[in-house]
Amino acid sequence: MNLSDSRVIDADRATVWAAILDPEVLKACVPGCQEMEGTAEEGFTATVVQKVGPVKATFKGAVTLSDMQAPESVNIAGEGKGGAAGFAKGGAKVRLEAQGDQTVLHYDVEAKVGGKLAQLGSRIIDGFAKKMADQFFNNFQDHVGAPAPAEEPEPETSEDAPKKGWLKRLVS
Amino acid sequence: MPKDTGIGAATVRREDVRFLTGTGEYTDDITLAKQTYAVFARSTVAHGTIKSIDTSAAEVMPGVLAVFTGEDFAEVGGNPAGWLINSRDGEPMKEPKRPVLAHGKVRHVGDAYAAVIAETVQQARDAVEAIEADIEEFDAIVDMNAALSGSNYVHDEIGTNQCFDWGWIEDNREATDNAIKNAHHVTTLELVNNRLVPNAMEPRASIGSYKASTGEYTLHTTSQNPHLTRLLISAFVLGIPENMLTVIAPDVGGGFGSKIYHYGEEALVLAAAKRLNRPVKWTADRTESFLTDAHGRDHVTKIELALDKDGKFLAFRTDTKANVGAYLSNFSTATPTFLHGTLMAGNYTVPLVYVNVKAVFTNTAPVDAYRGAGRPEATYSIERVIDKAARELGMDPIELRRKNFVKPDQYPFASAAGLEYDAGNYDALMDKMEEVADVAGFAARRAESEKNGKLRGFGVNAYIEACGIAPSNLVGVLGSRVGLYDAATVRVNATGNLSVMVGAHSHGQGHETAFPQVVAEMLGIDPAVIDIVHGDTSKIPFGMGTYGSRSLAVCGSAVVRATEKIINKAKKIAGHMLEASEHDITLADGVFSVSGTDKSVTFGEVALKAYIPHEYPLEDIEPGLEETAFYDPANFTYPSGAYACEVEVDPETGKVTVERMTAVDDFGNVINPMIVTGQVQGGLAQGIGQALLENTSYDENGQLLSASYMDYTMPRADDLPMFAVDHSQGTPCTHNPLGVKGCGEAGAIGSPPTVVNAVIDALQSGGKDVTHIDMPVSPARVWEAMQ
Secondary structure, three states: OEEEEEEEEOOOHHHHHHHHOOHHHHHHHOOOEEEEEEEOOOEEEEEEEEEEOOEEEEEEEEEEEEEEEOOOEEEEEEEEEOHHHOEEEEEEEEEEEEEOOEEEEEEEEEEEEEOHHHHHHHHHHHHHHHHHHHHHHHHHHHHHHOOOOOOOOOOOHHHHHHHHHHHHHHHO | OOOOOOOOOOOOOOOHHHHHOOOOOEHHHOOOOOOEEEEEEEOOOOOEEEEEEEOHHHHOOOOEEEEEEHHHHOOOOOOOOOEOOEOOOOOEOOOOOOOOOOOOEEOOOOOEEEEEEEOOHHHHHHHHHHOEEEEEEOOOOOOHHHHHHOOOOOOHHHOOOEEEEEEEOHHHHHHHHHHHHHOOEEEEEEEEEOOEOOOOOOOOEEEEEEEOOOOEEEEEEOOOOHHHHHHHHHHHHOOOOHHHEEEEOOEOOOOOOOOOOOOHHHHHHHHHHHHHOOOEEEEOOHHHHHHHOOEEOOEEEEEEEEEOOOOOEEEEEEEEEEEEEOOOOOOOOOOOOOOOHHHOOOOEOOOEEEEEEEEEEOOOOOEOOOOOOOHHHHHHHHHHHHHHHHHHHOOOHHHHHHHHEOOHHHOOEEOOOOOEEOOOOHHHHHHHHHHHOOHHHHHHHHHHHHHOOOEEEEEEEEEEOOEOOOOHHHHHHHOEOOOOOEEEEEEEOOOOOEEEEEOOOOOOOOHHHHHHHHHHHHHOOOHHHEEEEOOEOOOOOOOOOOOOOOHHHHHHHHHHHHHHHHHHHHHHHHHHHOOOOHHHEEEEOOEEEEOOOOOEEEHHHHHHHHHOOOOOOOOOOOOOOEEEEEEOOOOOEOOEEEEEEEEEEOOOOOOEEEEEEEEEEEOEOOOOHHHHHHHHHHHHHHHHHHHHOOOOOEOOOOOEOOOOOOOOOOOOHHHOOOEEEEOOOOOOOOOOOOOEOOOOOHHHHHHHHHHHHHHHHHHHHOOOOOOOOOOOOOHHHHHHHHO
């Protein structure tokens, strides 16, 4: 699966660059992220809870950054293992382009999924990835472009939990 | 007048009482005392090296009793292939080991590399999640051409992905090449026979149990052939003495071939049962069925048909790549070769046939026999290329076939692909098909469809297949490692009722109804007093199982032979009772009489005498009335048929609707016409499913994308028309005592080319120059072909 796009972030390039390397920012912005630790130099470890179609799983993954050209570009590679749900892995090339007070973030993602994610979710995986990207950038925009509220509710998972309750857990 | 009992009667299936009232007993319904549960850790990548498996966290999880990995089975045997194929150069096929659990490498998504045994299924599942497997992923080998040209191997130890390169008939190769080179006309077609997932309604399941006091093992399992499973486990995999292992296949909810084979899960639950001294049950979930049941078909073929100027067939030449998946399943080498290449002459007098099949290992689920097993692939290739030839030559497709049919006075007929057809009448089948399908009325129906904006097409097909496998002497020469006879014991109890122990397992075929019809007819008694016992190796003499439409032709013949022995012995006893020579005793309507007198005894009185042998000539006759027979057929049987299909194609969307489907089959003599009709209907549904709907899709990483019913389309009632099924044109098989041929697979063999021929005809009628569309002929493919 390939996903290439760009987004205009309402913040200057240095701010954006710092933010994409900050585990706290990433934790807040990656949809369903429960934990994010590490550094840009050493790599990050993350725990993400996500639901793809009928497959819901906790993905534990490692992310490494390479070819860092501050504050311009970086390559990101990662793999998340979701146990019985399968795995997702891939890489992204990210390039930041200054545009006045704003920054254009170009990304070029190549990813593949395996196991139950592929068996049950392949038809919806492209749409899912697009949605994940959109959510991430909306969150990211909120974080770097404006003062972040103290308690940002995480989209999707935490939002759904109280509403759907036991029924959702049953069909997950 | 239709009969109401015995041979030829449409007796209602007695097994349906339990199936329709939910009282069948399937493997998963069985719960043994102190039973535990197995869950498997399966590879999520298609190809990789197992660097390490850390089970320590799983082992201490709640309820966990044991964790197994491939290391635990490194010393035991592999699951073997049952048929040795030699390549054209004489080299034997490559046979990499198929271990109980993956060891060293994982070779397809779903390949099991560990198993957890726990007190509950949930605990076992949780513990599987805690297994840490470090698997270094390699590029997956999915495409067969890439597999044959690359240096990335599914099995590194064999240094190739080619299992064999088989030629049939090798001596005809040059003559076939010359015939094609010099022919007036050659029609060429490249096609794909799409990979299918069997989708038995009941997933595979197994329970292993062990009695430490005696060393006896019992395996309850979803099998089409419990004796073969026992043999494979005993002789090849675990080395359990055959007399210490009982295999029981209770009610089985569909097999279609996928439950012929022995699978690693069966060995695992037996080994685990011994280690824990407790029964161990495993039941597949639906995803496991998709990933690990042996798939069917998956051939890529180029076929050429050479014709003379009058449309006489001169030669068929095919070049096929057959996907065998990651490991050799038990019949996987026979299916694309001797069950396929030997049928490549079809119903025709064509003098030359040459078939080349390269079997290819890939990082996909194993592929093996699936309803029809090789014959659907042969029929599809032949009947599609004939249809294309008719179009190219401007000939009527029915006439072109008739011109080349073997004629009734030519039997026994030696086909160019090496078989001897014993009986048939293909013109009579075609005549009947034209009548039942109302070919004469097609033009009017087409006009009506066109009025509604639809394209209507008519497709025809003539098939022959080989059933009743198989003559052991012949298949032994061809590489089979087993004999293919069958066995039956007829036990007459003292009170006059019968238990008939048969080697053929029944899982939808209606043996429990049809076999008693045979015995009842021979003895002249009520079928209701005859009970069929099957599926338990401790109760049955032996059996080679149910597949290849062989049950009635082979096992039914053993039942006949055993019943003949019963009659012979009963006549001796009756002779003694009536103070006459056994040679003067006749049996009619269940009564033994002395010819020319009014002296008689009933079958029941003879049975009683056999078990209460007072005033009994013990020096001449043993007490008891029980006989066993093994039957090994003299030849294959050759069912044949003429099929017709009418489709409507919506030119706006490409959607194909099957409007009419006619199957006229020659099954020889018919024991129960209702069961035969049902078998044909089921086969037609599966064949139409293959033609229009079913597609097994692996991506380039070897991930199975169509692994659920969201993505894998099974035929449903509203995809199918009412079928017209006829089997009035039977020509009895000449070499088995019942004159029967076998009907279980015909529908799935005859229908796919019929449907595709009809679709092409519809598109051509709409002025579209479309000569071929690969199956499944989905709306997207049809629409694309029309552009």
